[in-house]
Amino acid sequence: MEAHFYEWANLLVRWAHVVAAIMWIGDSFLFMWLDSHLTPSERSKQPGQDAVVGELWMVHSGGFYEVYKRKYLKPGEMPQDLYWFKWESYSTWLSGALLLVVVYYMSGSGFMVEADGPLSHRLAIVAAVLAIGCAWLAYDALCFTPLAKNLRVLGVFGLVAVTAVAFGFTRIFTARAAYLHTGALLGTIMACNVFFRIIPSQKALLAATKAGTTPDVTLGLRAKMRSTHNHYLTLPVLFTMLSNHFPSVYGHALSWLVLGCVFVLGVSMKRLMITKRQSHPMVIGAAIVSAVTVLVMTAPARAPAAVDPGGPKVPFAAVKQIMELRCTGCHATKPTISGIAAPPNGLVLESPAVIRDKRELIKLRAVTTKTMPLGNLTAMTDEERKTLERWIDQGAAIE
Ligand code: HEC
Incomplete structure (x- = not known):
């Protein structure tokens, strides 16, 4: 009966998680795409319209959509209905956390730790939660340092840090839990970015508009930085979530290194997806090198089998x-x-x-x-x- 309950809990929560994630990531992709396809707008030349940074026309579902982006709203420009995009992210995180609890924390220890591993199931859960919490604090602090001003430097630093975390996780969790928790850690950073940094910045911008004062545009820039980080993390996080179905990847002896290469691939692919009409030899190169490395690393060993099949016949x-x-x-x-x-x-x-x-x-x-x-x-x-x-x-x- 209990196992039956977990089976259904797993399925229903997973369903909710995937739906929420599609909405969140869909939003993220759409808005990054919008930003990278805006063209200068004639409207910005009109008096009092200097907040307009670009425009875009789209056709979809039987209609034409005209979009203008403004850095801020002026007093009196506050629309009656303003749509926010935050529950997509919160519900993805909440359903993901619940799924983690159902699959890894409540249903037996086998998914989370090896029977002869260094930590008990309970301690491993504590370690996982602590690691995820500390990772957010460390990342958030890093974003206020000069390092964060250069996206590339931050990217390289982040890659090394995440690969190191994945390595650490493979030492204390099962291979599968190590991958999944690396993804959960990054997903938590993404959700915290929305909850603690992006939404509050947007609220402050609006409060300024309502109070009739000129909004501090650095708030918008700060929110954009976090949103850009989130965007680059989407493909790596999705990979770790799907990796559960691929034991030859997460079960590889150097699975943490494989993950590091996959992250390079994911981030490069994302870069190529949003930059239009320019070829980026460095990015394309990084994508190819990382993809080939992963393929070679995970290829079946050509070395002679560990055991000699010619030995005594096994009945x-x-x-x-x-x-x-x-x-x-x-x-x-x-x-x-x-x-x-x-x-x-x-x-x-x-x-x-x-x-x-x-x-x-x-x-x-x-x-x-x-x-x-x-x-x-x-x-x-x-x-x-x-x-x-x-x-x-x-x-x-x-x-
Ligand atoms: C404690 C329970 C448990 C034991 C014991 C166990 N397995 Fe599994 N096995 C699972 C679970 C849960 C899955 C599904 C999740 C996964 O693929 O990791 C699975 C999946 C598999 C799969 C993948 C099936 C597929 O269609 O992809 C194979 C193969 C497998 N087990 C072989 C074995 C072999 C061989 C043994 C004994 C040496 C074994 N298992 C012992 C729980 C167990």
């Missing part, structure tokens, strides 16, 4: 025994490990034919990446992993 009985000891607690028609309602991903490792058919997937998870058994809850030994590998490399016979 299927030995494999079956390993499955029963280490896998079928979860991967059975009726799982016996608490918290697992149904065989994960529908994978039941009880019949010889399935074990043979799924051998490559089993090898990837239990031998190459060691991302199975989950958190090594069933204490699989390296010897058993080698036995499995040898059986698979010998042709996976089931008689």
Whole structure:
């Protein structure tokens, strides 16, 4: 019953999270795109219209949209309805935090920590929350230093810092939780940017308009800086969220380095998406180099297999025994490990034919990446992993 509840909680919260994230990131993409496609407006030359910085025409959903951007509103220009974009971000963060709680903090320890890892499940949760909180404080403080004035320098600094954090996470969490928490950390920075910096700046601008005083335009610039940071973080954060489905990536021995390269790729792609009509050899170069590095790093090893398949023939009985000891607690028609309602991903490792058919997937998870058994809850030994590998490399016979 409890597992059934978690299954549904997981699905519903995930659904809400994805919908909220689409809205938030959609807004972010649209407004960055608008900003980069504004053209100088004739209107700005009219008397009293110097706040106009550009205009843009669009056609969509059967109508034409005319947009003007103003740096600020003058007293008396306050429109009756002014739309804010903040709940998209808050709801993404709230649903994401809830999802983290459902998947990693409440439903057993296997997703979060290795059974023989340095931290208990509870301590790992404390470490995660602390790391995320401290990361926001550190980033926010950094934004007030001269370093933040140069986006490129800040970018390089941020890349090194995030890769270091990811490295640290891989030491204390499971490979999967390490990736996800790196993403959650960046997502939190993005949401905090909106909550603590962007919205308050916009409120101050409006308050000045209402009070009839000239608004301090640096407030708008400050908000824009944070919004630009958020924008560059979108692709890397989305990658970490989707990475959960790709054990060959998050389960790589140097997964933190892979993540660093992916971040370079994501940020470069974002750059190319918003700068129009200019080719940027440096950015294109960074995108290509990082993509190739990731592909090469994660390619299956060409080095000779760790075990010699020519050794003594592994009988299927030995494999079956390993499955029963280490896998079928979860991967059975009726799982016996608490918290697992149904065989994960529908994978039941009880019949010889399935074990043979799924051998490559089993090898990837239990031998190459060691991302199975989950958190090594069933204490699989390296010897058993080698036995499995040898059986698979010998042709996976089931008689
Ligand atoms: C404590 C529970 C648990 C144990 C024990 C466990 N697994 Fe898993 N397994 C999961 C969960 C949860 C997933 C789905 C999440 C994921 O893919 O990481 C999964 C996914 C998999 C997948 C991916 C299936 C797919 O369709 O992508 C394979 C392969 C796998 N396990 C193999 C094994 C093998 C082999 C063992 C034993 C050596 C094992 N698992 C032990 C929980 C477990």
